[in-house]
Amino acid sequence: MTDEIYRASTTAPVNIAVIKYWGKRDPKLNLPTNSSLSVTLSQSDLRTHTTASCSPSYPSFDSLLLNGSEQDVSGARTQACFRELRSLRRNLEGQDASLPKLSTLPLKIVSENNFPTAAGLASSAAGFAALVRAIANLYELPSSPTDLSRIARQGSGSACRSLFGGYVGWEQGKEVDGSDSVAFQVAPESHWPEMRAIILVVSAAKKGVSSTTGMQTTVATSSLFAARASDTVPKRMKQMQEAIQIKDFETFGKITMMDSNSFHATCLDTYPPIFYLNDVSRAAIKMVEAINAAAGRIIAAYTFDAGPNAVIYYLQENEAQVAGLFKAFMGEKDGWKGTRGDAIQASEEAFGKMKGEVGVAVDLLKEGVSRVILTGVGEGPVETKESLIDEKGQPISTSS
C-alpha cells in the first residue's frame, strides 16, 4: 500500500417529514416507535456536501470537519456508522485480496452545508446521509440505499430517509437488532415533481428541548402518545402512501397538517410540557388556513419539526395562491430575491379575500420570520467529483 490519498464525495438532501418520527423503542439503535414518511427536498436549496477520505499518511485518528470546525467523532452514533461501514469494507477486502485495506486506515471527512446552520433547520439528516453515502462511495461498497439507510439511521434516525429522493417512508420494523427498520422509496421525485415547499425560518428566542431528549420524555410521560404510535400513525402511513400514488394533494395536505398537530400535541402532553410552536408558528398556521379558505379547498399544508420553523407544502400550479400570498403579505424577506423568488406573483383575488382577516398573523410573521427558503421535492444523494479534500489530503474551503 502506498501513501495514496483515497477520496470520494457526495451531496445529500434534507427531508421534511409529513408523518413525523417521535419516540424510540431502542435509543441506542435509533429504532422508532412508529413509521414515518417524508419529502426529500431539492439539493440546490438545502444540502450537505461531504468528502470522505482515507490514507496511510493521515494522523492515526478519524476526524470530521463540518463547516470549517472540527467535530467530535467519539460519540456512539458516529462510531456506529464508522464501525458498520468499515465492517462492510472489511468483508470486501476479505473476498478480494487485491483490494487496498481501506478499512484499516483513519478516515478524514470534510463536510459543508449550503444553508446557514443558525437557521435551525434539521441538518443532522442530511449530514449523516452524506457521511454514510460518502464513506460507502470511498469504500466502493455495493450496498443499496436501503442497506445504507440502516446504517445512517444509527447516526440520526431521520437521516435514513435522506438516502432516497422523492417521497420516502421509514418502516419502523419489528426486529430487536433493527435490521428491518429501513427507509424505502414510496415514489421518486419524477412521479410528482410539482411538489413545492416554502420554509419560513422563525427566529426563536432560544433553542427548545433537543429532539433526542424530548422524544424520550414524551414516551415516558405522555398518556396520549401510545395511541398515536399504535393507531393514528399506522392508519395515516397507509392513507399517505395512497395519496402520493394517486397525487391527491388534498389528502396529502390534510394528513400532513393533522400529523404535525398530533406530534406537537404529544409534546404538549409531555411532562414537563415541550413547546416547539410559538405565536409566529401559529400565525403561519392561520395564514395557511386562510389560504385554503380562500381557495375553497386544501392547496397548502403546514408542518413543523422540533422547532418553530414552518414548512408549507403546495403544488406548483398553486404558487400564486400560496407562496405568492406569503410574499405579498410579508413583504421584504431574505429569500424572496433571486430567479425563483422574483418570479412569484400573488393571486390578487385570494389576496383580496384574505386581507381583512389575517392582520394579526401578518404582523407576527413580518416580525418573527427572519428568512424564507423556496424549494421543492428533489433527488437523493448524488456522487460528485467536487472534492472538499485536495490531492494532498488538505481540506478545501468552499464556504463563502
Add this chain to the structure above:
Amino acid sequence: MTDEIYRASTTAPVNIAVIKYWGKRDPKLNLPTNSSLSVTLSQSDLRTHTTASCSPSYPSFDSLLLNGSEQDVSGARTQACFRELRSLRRNLEGQDASLPKLSTLPLKIVSENNFPTAAGLASSAAGFAALVRAIANLYELPSSPTDLSRIARQGSGSACRSLFGGYVGWEQGKEVDGSDSVAFQVAPESHWPEMRAIILVVSAAKKGVSSTTGMQTTVATSSLFAARASDTVPKRMKQMQEAIQIKDFETFGKITMMDSNSFHATCLDTYPPIFYLNDVSRAAIKMVEAINAAAGRIIAAYTFDAGPNAVIYYLQENEAQVAGLFKAFMGEKDGWKGTRGDAIQASEEAFGKMKGEVGVAVDLLKEGVSRVILTGVGEGPVETKESLIDEKGQPISTSS
C-alpha cells in the same frame, strides 16, 4: 293570589377545574365524555349575584338582566333550567294546594358579576349556578345541591360544579337521560382551606374558538382524544381525589398541570387545530417551572381553561415563593393593590435563584398580563337578603 312580588337571592362562585371537562357525549343534555374535578373559588373575589323573582304583575314573559343588559332567554339551555325548576315547583304545588302557583308566573331575573366580563373568565359556571340556586330558593324547593347540579349542568356543563364549595367532582354518569351526571363534593373548603390561586388575566388579541364548538370538533376529529377520555382521566380522577383527601399538594399540582396540558394537547390535535395557549401563557408555565425548580419540589401548579389566562394554585405557606415571585418579577399590575396584594412579599432566596433564567418569560408577562386576581378556595352558593330587585319588582343596580 295577590299581585305580590316574590323574590329570592343568592351568590354563586366560579370554579376552575384541575381535571378538565372537554367533550360531550350528549350536547343537548351537556353530558360529558369524562368526569372532571374543580376547586371552587372564593366569592369575595369572583362571584355572580342573582335575584330571581316572579309576580302576577310582571309582563307575561321570562326575562334576565345581566350586568344591566337584557339577555336572550329563549335558548335551549336557559329554557331547560326554567322548565326543570318549574316542574319541581309544580310538584310541590300539587302536593300542597295552599302554596302560591309560582310555577305559572313569569320569571324576572337580575344578575351581576363582581368581576369584569371583559377579563375572559368563564362566568357561565357561576351564572347558571346562581340562576338555578336563586330560582330554587324562590320556589322553596327541597332539592339538594346534587339535584340542582343536574339542572345547572343543562345550562352550562361546568356550572354543576359551582353548586358546591371546596373541592368538587362531576361524575360523567352512564344514563342516557343524564340522571347520574351530577356534581359531588370531594371535600369542603374547610378540609384544605390553605389552597390559594393567582389568576393572570392575559389580554388575548381575539377570542378563541368557543368551548361548545371547540369540544365537539375535538371529539369528532382528534385521534388522541379517546385515550384521554377512556384512560387518562379516570386514572387521574382517582389520584386527584386521594391527593385532596390527604392534602398532598405535590400530587395535586402535578396532576393539575398534566391534565391542563392533556386537554390543550387534544385541542391542538383537533382539525383544524384549536389554540388557547399563547406565548404569554407559555411564559406563565415557564415561571411556574422555575418557581418549582427553585423550591426543589412542586409548590405551584398552572392550569388553563379555554383561553390564555393562567390560574396558578399554591398553598398559603408558600405565598412568598409563588405569588410573591410573580409580584416581584412582574411589577405593577392591577390587582396587586389592596390588603391582600400589599401583604405579599417575595422570597428573596427564590428570586435570586430564578432571576438569571426567566428574563424572556418575565418580559412576556409584563407585556401580556393585564391584571392579576388573588383568590383561594371558597364556599358554595350563599343565600343573601341583598336583593337586585326592589319590592316593586324593579331592578336595582349595584354596579360601580
